[in-house]
Amino acid sequence: xxxxxxxxxxxxxxxxxxxxxxxxxxxxxxxxxxxxxxxxxxxxxxxxxxxxxxxxxxxxxxxxxxxxxxxxxxxxxxxxxxxxxxxxxxxxxxxxxxxxxxxxxxxxxxxxxxxxxxxxxxxxxxxxxxxxxxxxxxxxxxxxxxxxxxxxxxxxxxxxxxxxxxxxxxxxxxxxxxxxxxxxxxxxxxxxxxxxxxxxxxxxxxxxxxxxxxxxxxxxxxxxxxxxxxxxxxxxxxxxxxxxxxxxxxxxxxxxxxxxxxxxxxxxxxxxxxxxxxxxxxxxxxxxxxxxxxxxxxxxxxxxxxxxxxxxxxxxxxxxxxxxxxxxxxxxxxxxxxxxxxxxxxxxxxxxxxxxxxxxxxxxxxxxxxxxxxxxxxxxxxxxxxxxxxxxxxxxxxxxxxxxxxxxxxxxx
Numbered sequence: 390x391x392x393x394x395x396x397x398x399x400x401x402x403x404x405x406x407x408x409x410x411x412x413x414x415x416x417x418x419x420x421x422x423x424x425x426x427x428x429x430x431x432x433x434x435x436x437x438x439x440x441x442x443x444x445x446x447x448x449x450x451x452x453x454x455x456x457x458x459x460x461x462x463x464x465x466x467x468x469x470x471x472x473x474x475x476x477x478x479x480x481x482x483x484x485x486x487x488x489x490x491x492x493x494x495x496x497x498x499x500x501x502x503x504x505x506x507x508x509x510x511x512x513x514x515x516x517x518x519x520x521x522x523x524x525x526x527x528x529x530x531x532x533x534x535x536x537x538x539x540x541x542x543x544x545x546x547x548x549x550x551x552x553x554x555x556x557x558x559x560x561x562x563x564x565x566x567x568x569x570x571x572x573x574x575x576x577x578x579x580x581x582x583x584x585x586x587x588x589x590x591x592x593x594x595x596x597x598x599x600x601x602x603x604x605x606x607x608x609x610x611x612x613x614x615x616x617x618x619x620x621x622x623x624x625x626x627x628x629x630x631x632x633x634x635x636x637x638x639x640x641x642x643x644x645x646x647x648x649x650x651x652x653x654x655x656x657x658x659x660x661x662x663x664x665x666x667x668x669x670x671x672x673x674x675x676x677x678x679x680x681x682x683x684x685x686x687x688x689x690x691x692x693x694x695x696x697x698x699x700x701x702x703x704x705x706x707x708x709x710x711x712x713x714x715x716x717x718x719x720x721x722x723x724x725x726x727x728x729x730x731x732x733x734x735x736x737x738x739x740x741x742x743x744x745x746x747x748x749x750x751x752x753x754x755x756x757x758x759x760x761x762x763x764x765x766x767x768x769x770x771x772x773x774x775x776x777x778x779x780x781x782x783x784x785x786x787x788x789x790x791x792x793x794x795x796x797x798x799x800x801x802x
Contacts, residue, residue, distance in 0.1 A: 413522045413523070413524060415521065415522040415523065416518065416519075416522050416633055419518060419521070419522070419633070419637075420632065420636070420637040421637070422699075423634075423637035423638060423694065423699050423700060424637045424639075426694070426697060426698070426699035427637065427638045427639055427690065427693070427694055427697075427699055429697070430475065430693040430694070431475075432475045432476070436475075437476055440474045440475065440476050441476055443474075444473055444474060444476070446473075446476055446478055449478050449783050449784065450478050450479055452783045453471055453478060453479045453780065453783055454479065456780055456783070457469060457481060457483075460771075460773040460774075460776075461483050463771065463772075463773045464769070464771045464773070465483060465484075465765075465767060465771050465773050465774065466483060466484030466485065466496075466661075466767055466768060466769040466771065467482075467483065467496065467502065467765060467767030467768055467769070467771075468480075468481070468482045468483075468496055468502070468684070468685045468765075469481050469482075469483075469685065469764065469765050470685035470686065470688070470689055470762075470764045471761070471762070471763050471764070471780065471784075472689060472692075472761065472762050473760060473761035473762075473784060474760045474761070475693070475760075477689070480498065480685065482495070482496040482497050482498060482500065483496065484496055484769070486500055486656070486657075486658040486659065486768065487658070487666075488659075488661055488664050488666065488769075489666065496658070496768075497656065498684065498685065498686060499642060499655075499656045499684055500656045500657075500658050500684065501643075501644070501653070501655075501656055501657045501658060501682040501684055502658055502682060502683065502684070502751065502766035502767070502768055503646070503658075503660060503679070503680070503681075503682055503744075503746055503747070503749040503768075504679070504682065504683055504744050504749075504751050504766070505679050505744025505745050505746035505749050505751055506608075506678065506679060506742060506743065506744040506745070506746070506751075507681070507742045507743065507744040507751045507752075507753050508611075508676070508678065508679050508680055508681035508744070509677075509678060509679075509742060510726050510727055510742050510753070511630060511726075512611050512614050512615055512618075512626075512677040512726060513611075513614075513709060513725045513726020513727065514634065514701065514709070514726065515618055515626075515629060515630055515633065516545065516549060516614050516617075516618065516726075517705050517708075517709060517725065518633060518634075518700070518701065519618065519621060519622075520705070521701060521702060521705055524621050525545060525621060527544065527545050527546040527549075528544055528545070528546070529544065529545050530542065530545075531548075531613060531617070534617045534620045534621065535584050535588070535616070535617075535620070537588040538584065538587060538588060539587055539588060539593045540553075540554075540555060540587075540596055542599075542600045543555065543600050544600070545614070545617075546725070547600050547610075548610040548611070548613055548614050549610070549614070549725035549726060550604070550713045550714065550723060550725060551604055551605060551606045551607060551610055551714075552600065552601045552602075552603070552604055552605070552713070553600055553605075553607065553609075553610055554597050554598035554599055554600055554602065554603075554605060555596060555597065555607050555609040555613070556594045556595065556596055556607065556609065557608055557609055558583050558586075558587075558609045558672075558675070559608060561587075561594035561609075562590065562594070576671070577669075577671065577672075577673060577674040578671075578672070578674065578675060579647075579674050579675065580612055580613075580615050580616040580619065580626070580675055580676065581616055581619065583609075583612055583616070583675055584616050603714070603716045604713075604714035604716065604717075604723060606723075608678035608679070609678075611677040611678035611726075612675050612676075612677050612678050613677075615676055615677025615678075618677075625647065626645060626647070626676055627644070627645030627647050627648045630645060630681075631644075631645075631648075634700075635687075638690050638694050638699070639690060640683065640687040640690055640691065641687070642656075642683065642684045642687050643682065643683040643684070643687045644681070644682050644683075645681055645682075646673055646674065646676060646679075646680040646681075646682065647674055647676055647680065653682060656684075657682065658768040659748075659768065660746070660748025660749045660768050660769075661768060661769040661770075662747075662748050662769075662770055664769075667747040667748040670746075670747055673747075679744070679746050684766075685764045685766060688753060688764045688766075689762065689764065691753075692753070692755055692762040692764075695755075696755065696757070696760065696762075708724070708725060709724050709725040709726060709727055710724050710729065710737055710757075711725075712724060712729055712731050712735060712737060713725075715735070720732075722737075724737075724740075726742075727740050727741070727742060728740070728743070728793070729741070730793070737757070738756070738758070739755065739756055740754075740755055740757065741753060741754035741755065741793050743774075743793050748768060748769060749767065749768055749770075750767050750770050750771065750774045750775075751767070751774065752764070752765040752774050752775055752777070754777055754793060756784070756785075759784065759785060761784045763780055763784075775793050777793060
């Protein structure tokens with residue numbers, strides 16, 4: 390069902406007027422275009438009925454339900470949404486948002502989960518939007534924005550594709566940093582403070598490799614990108630993402646961990662390792678590499694916007710989905726903020742990202758060719774989140790050997 394023309398116009402105007410006057414006109418026009426495009430992705434009742442018949446939706450749903458029951462038996466605690474060609478085939482909530490006896494509450498479709506590294510897809514798109522607006526270039530180096538950054542020759546495209554060779558900030562600084570710099574007055578560092586640490590700590594943490602030599606996944610890349618976004622726009626990362634991505638796409642249940650708004654706490658989950666609640670982490674206020682909370686419903690909107698060319702020009706989005714690391718043979722690769730499973734011709738057969746952070750783990754997996762998306766969000770770590778082979782066989786209607794590259798540690802999100 391579409392929003393009426395009058396209300397659509399009012400909402401679009403509010404989105405644009407709500408932007409800070411300092412923001413580029415291109416970004417404002419982009420926000421309006423994104424809203425209109427996102428509205429156009431919605432199916433009418435007749436369209437949905439025809440597509441359900443075309444793809445054999447009912448039979449697929451029955452098979453998917455059986456697979457999901459197996460994941461729940463294996464300990465999955467979280468929310469799931471699976472859709473094809475704009476039709477939701479399956480949506481379900483399993484388990485608890487909080488396991489403490491005093492607040493045991495069941496998950497529901499509005500439950501918000503920490504996306505962990507899946508947040509990188511948003512940071513990448515935010516960066517590419519600034520490039521489209523002429524505020525940034527792929528060839529710009531970090532020193533253009535942070536002159537005292539100690540690692541030279543690292544470009545924006547190196548950061549986006551994890552080819553910078555930067556050390557992971559979560560391993561690079563000892564706990565003594567909080568004493569040396571903040572005397573415990575500010576226990577949770579921000580992106581800007583991480584940049585300050587890199588510039589001033591001695592000795593400088595050694596880099597893993599020289600820029601563009603090889604793929605080396607590092608959360609520092611996306612921490613730095615978020616810091617650059619803040620430097621360019623003059624607003625916190627969460628505000629930029631809200632005005633230029635979340636609001637235009639109607640993602641009303643999506644927030645950044647640093648957002649100061651009580652509404653983020655409504656239906657907010659907690660992360661668990663087994664049944665042990667994980668407390669707030671020292672690096673939880675460092676965002677861009679992680680830190681976004683969302684729902685399966687809002688991530689479905691995110692997929693539709695990506696698949697419907699609502700976010701970026703087609704040529705720019707194609708750059709994000711282009712495999713960029715072939716030093717090692719294999720089916721898994723990385724573009725700009727998106728992982729991918731490539732075929733023998735080195736073209737992306739699937740595009741995805743996974744996440745793992747303090748009890749949370751997530752999967753966002755889609756097929757450009759067959760127009761389906763698989764979204765799993767969990768708040769009690771469980772490996773079944775990353776097992777999609779059976780689901781792919783149902784959605785394709787034939788066998789598949791593909792599996793995602795799961796995140797491998799609590800800090801390697």
